[in-house]
Amino acid sequence: xxxxxxxxxxxxxxxxxxxxxxxxxxxxxxxxxxxxxxxxxxxxxxxxxxxxxxxxxxxxxxxxxxxxxxxxxxxxxxxxxxxxxxxxxxxxxxxxxxxxxxxxxxxxxxxxxxxxxxxxxxxxxxxxxxxxxxxxxxxxxxxxxxxxxxxxxxxxxxxxxxxxxxxxxxxxxxxxxxxxxxxxxxxxxxxxxxxxxxxxxxxxxxxxxxxxxxxxxxxxxxxxxxxxxxxxxxxxxxxxxxxxxxxxxxxxxxxxxxxxxxxxxxxxxxxxxxxxxxxxxxxxxxxxxxxxxxxxxxxx
Numbered sequence: 479x480x481x482x483x484x485x486x487x488x489x490x491x492x493x494x495x496x497x498x499x500x501x502x503x504x505x506x507x508x509x510x511x512x513x514x515x516x517x518x519x520x521x522x523x524x525x526x527x528x529x530x531x532x533x534x535x536x537x538x539x540x541x542x543x544x545x546x547x548x549x550x551x552x553x554x555x556x557x558x559x560x561x562x563x564x565x566x567x568x569x570x571x572x573x574x575x576x577x578x579x580x581x582x583x584x585x586x587x588x589x590x591x592x593x594x595x596x597x598x599x600x601x602x603x604x605x606x607x608x609x610x611x612x613x614x615x616x617x618x619x620x621x622x623x624x625x626x627x628x629x630x631x632x633x634x635x636x637x638x639x640x641x642x643x644x645x646x647x648x649x650x651x652x653x654x655x656x657x658x659x660x661x662x663x664x665x666x667x668x669x670x671x672x673x674x675x676x677x678x679x680x681x682x683x684x685x686x687x688x689x690x691x692x693x694x695x696x697x698x699x700x701x702x703x704x705x706x707x708x709x710x711x712x713x714x715x716x717x718x719x720x721x722x723x724x725x726x727x728x729x730x731x732x733x734x735x736x737x738x739x740x741x742x743x744x745x746x747x748x749x750x751x752x753x754x755x756x757x758x759x760x761x762x763x764x765x766x767x768x769x770x771x772x773x774x775x776x777x778x
Contacts, residue, residue: 521562522603524669525553526577526596527610529570530679533764534755544583544590545569550761552677553608555768560775562606565599570755572596573614574657577664597668604669608771609722610677611661612709615654616647622682622702622757626693626748635694636701647705651712658713662720674722675771678710680763681731682745688737692747725774727767734763 525531531553534546541547547568548554557564572581577597583590600607613619625635639646665674683692687699694702710728717724736747736757744763746754754760759767 521560521605522601523553523557523560523562523564523606523608524599524601524604524672525551525557525564525566525568525608526599526665527568527608528572528612528614529568529755529758530613531608531610531677532568532570533761534570534758535750536754536761536764541566542569542583542590542593544585545593546755548761548764550764552759552764552767552771555765556608556771559768559772560606567593567596567599568610569593569596571614572611574611574654574661577611577661597664600665600668600672602669602671604672606775607665607669607672607674608677609661609665609674610679612654612658612713613679615657616650616705616709618702618705618709619757621647621705622694625695625698625702627695628690628693630689630695632695634697634701636698639701647708651709654709655712655716658716659720662716662722666721673775675725675774676713676717676722677725677767677771678713678727679706680727680745680759680767681735682706682757683747684735684737692736723774723778725771727770730766730770731763734766 529546531551532546533548533551536548536550538549539547540549545568547566551566551568553564553566553568569576569581576595578595580595581593583593621639662674665672681703683694683699683703685700686696687694689695692699707728710726714724731744734742734744736743736745740751743751743760744766745759746752746756748756750756752760
């Protein structure tokens with residue numbers, strides 16, 4: 479039985495920039511445990527992932543400061559919509575390996591201890607798991623940082639990632655794919671009755687960009703978003719192969735990229751106009767991501 483519509487439940491860059499430095503389609507089981515339905519109408523929800531999910535610099539901070547975890551990230555907003563009991567262990571800088579390994583944390587280059595493996599939050603009776611991971615495995619925020627320029631005659635940064643005919647992004651994504659598959663298998667092993675939802679990453683910059691408002695050349699704007707789209711394709715494929723549901727965030731993000739007016743943006747550009755980390759979702763984005771995930775859950 480899928481998570482029902484309002485039945486049996488209550489309602490509900492690599493790291494840091496600016497003031498905060500932060501390290502670093504198929505249905506799944508879709509089941510609501512019978513014991514949970516019989517004994518407790520509260521949905522047990524675990525949120526896993528990186529800074530796209532944690533919401534760095536969006537007020538208010540919760541959990542380890544260096545994880546940049548916000549009380550208004552999509553997990554908290556979704557839990558409120560679902561009336562769910564939330565264990566949010568998302569953390570900026572997280573890679574796929576940090577699902578099963580500790581993550582070293584730092585703030586302003588000062589060591590800040592470590593975060594426990596995110597899989598520690600999973601339980602046998604977990605009902606819902608969301609996952610956003612891959613951006614740090616592919617190193618896309620670091621690439622985007624290196625592509626910024628105010629010189630309209632600069633050499634496109636895209637070129638360096640294809641030197642010698644080697645597709646560096648493609649190689650990174652090829653390495654990431656089996657790691658994501660293993661992560662999804664690990665979630666099912668630890669929480670066999672959980673519905674597993676994996677999000678892609680959103681639309682960061684529109685086709686052709688908006689130089690110099692966002693300081694990347696048009697060709698590089700397309701290269702950067704194209705790299706995000708390639709990563710999303712890997713995430714979608716692995717989700718389908720490993721019993722998870724993939725949610726596309728690019729399509730509904732049209733008209734809400736970093737080139738738009740501050741009130742319309744779901745993601746910030748190189749110089750944020752809202753309380754959020756550069757090249758990351760703002761609160762408006764996190765709230766809309768939660769609404770998109772909620773609509774998917776309610777419509778399934």
